Amino acid sequence: MQVNVEKVAGRSGPVAVVRVSGQLDASNALQFQEKLHQGVGPDSRNLILDMGKVTYISSVGIGILIGLMNEAKSRGGEMLLVGLQPEVQRVLRIVGFLKMAKVYENEKSARESLGVT
Secondary structure (H helix, E strand, O other), X not given: OEEEEEEEEEOOEEEXXXXXXXEEXXXXXXXXXXXXXXXXXXXXXXXXXXXXXXXXXXXXXXHHHHHHHHHHHHOOOOEEEEOOOHHHHHHHHHOOHHHOOEEEOOHHHHHHHOOOO
């Protein structure tokens, strides 16, 4: 699993753009969380999570996404998902996660929704 975090300016403060690739499961969940907390920081209210290169997500990975979404909401922000692969999207739909999450086809449209230039 690879994680890349970039901070950009949005209309309501810093936005963390996180690009993830590989599998998100129990074998790398701790590593994923550590990289997120190091890169995102408490000043980013909003989070764009680009999962276009995530090929698999387990229940542990879904739990992490729920935690990230709740954390963003507690800061007065939101988490946006971008570029879900069909299999990952299917799993998230089955468990009902997509009813709670905002999903965008590409990073550009997610950035525009948060006023990121």
